[in-house]
Amino acid sequence: MSGSAHATKPTAHAHLDEAWPSQRRVVPGDLLQGDVERFALFLDCDGTLLDIAATPNDVRVPPGLVELLVRLSKKLGGALAILTGRQLAEIDALLAPVEFVGAGVHGAELRAAAGGRITRVANALPASLVEEIVRRTQSRPGIIPEPKGPGIAVHYRLAPHLKDAVEADLRGLLGRYPDDLVLCPGRKLFEIIPAGHSKGTALETILGLPGFAGRQPIMIGDDMGDMPALAAAQRLGGAGMRVAGEQFGDSDVELHGPADVIAWLQRLADRLGA
Numbered sequence: 001m002s003g004s005a006h007a008t009k010p011t012a013h014a015h016l017d018e019a020w021p022s023q024r025r026v027v028p029g030d031l032l033q034g035d036v037e038r039f040a041l042f043l044d045c046d047g048t049l050l051d052i053a054a055t056p057n058d059v060r061v062p063p064g065l066v067e068l069l070v071r072l073s074k075k076l077g078g079a080l081a082i083l084t085g086r087q088l089a090e091i092d093a094l095l096a097p098v099e100f101v102g103a104g105v106h107g108a109e110l111r112a113a114a115g116g117r118i119t120r121v122a123n124a125l126p127a128s129l130v131e132e133i134v135r136r137t138q139s140r141p142g143i144i145p146e147p148k149g150p151g152i153a154v155h156y157r158l159a160p161h162l163k164d165a166v167e168a169d170l171r172g173l174l175g176r177y178p179d180d181l182v183l184c185p186g187r188k189l190f191e192i193i194p195a196g197h198s199k200g201t202a203l204e205t206i207l208g209l210p211g212f213a214g215r216q217p218i219m220i221g222d223d224m225g226d227m228p229a230l231a232a233a234q235r236l237g238g239a240g241m242r243v244a245g246e247q248f249g250d251s252d253v254e255l256h257g258p259a260d261v262i263a264w265l266q267r268l269a270d271r272l273g274a
């Protein structure tokens with residue numbers, strides 16, 4: 001799938017697509033020749049640091065990853081944040097015992113200080129909507145709903161032939177909340193998230209925090225939901241790097257999968273003397 005296809009594809013996800021044409025290519029190795037001490041790192045998790053698995057519960061955290069992230073965070077004065085579509089509590093469980101600064105559910109949750117409290121910055125989805133989505137998935141084998149407070153993901157990785165049916169279902173239900181909720185497509189999933197929140201708004205908020213302010217934002221992500229943050233990092237004087245996967249093709253990306261991301265982070269750690 002090419003970048004130009006994304007740029008011209010008419011979709012209902014204008015809040016995501018508008019970020020796409022402005023994305024500039026950077027060379028990962030060249031970025032490491034810059035003033036790396038001034039970086040603020042923003043990292044997506046699934047598909048970026050972790051290989052995608054059959055279900056969200058099946059992901060594996062590679063040995064040494066948490067230690068690497070801790071070393072980088074220390075060398076960057078704490079300026080390392082996780083930007084995820086999951087709830088932050090799930091990321092905490094995966095990266096235990098460390099609780100990184102970050103945003104969950106596409107900016108609807110925020111943790112402003114490492115080890116600090118998670119605050120929810122958007123309302124929970126209406127219970128009736130969540131119940132209706134879960135009820136409908138029960139009649140579709142292989143479709144996995146993942147309610148997560150202010151948002152919900154519906155995974156079709158195990159039943160890709162049901163993609164269109166799931167999307168039609170969700171679009172129909174979203175028609176009841178035209179101003180409040182948006183549909184965000186991802187890697188073998190659809191997500192419903194609160195309007196006005198994205199990983200881009202989260203990056204901007206976190207970049208204003210003590211420890212992050214004045215730094216050069218570097219965002220790494222692999223999916224549609226990362227695009228607002230990739231664009232925000234670039235707009236705010238930094239850079240975005242895309243990771244190859246089902247969303248971004250190998251010819252469109254700066255990094256070629258989680259192993260490549262981790263190798264780049266290790267080179268950054270070496271440059272920082274971590």
Ligand SMILES: [Mg+2]
Pocket residue numbers: 044045046047048221222223
């Ligand atoms: Mg991802």
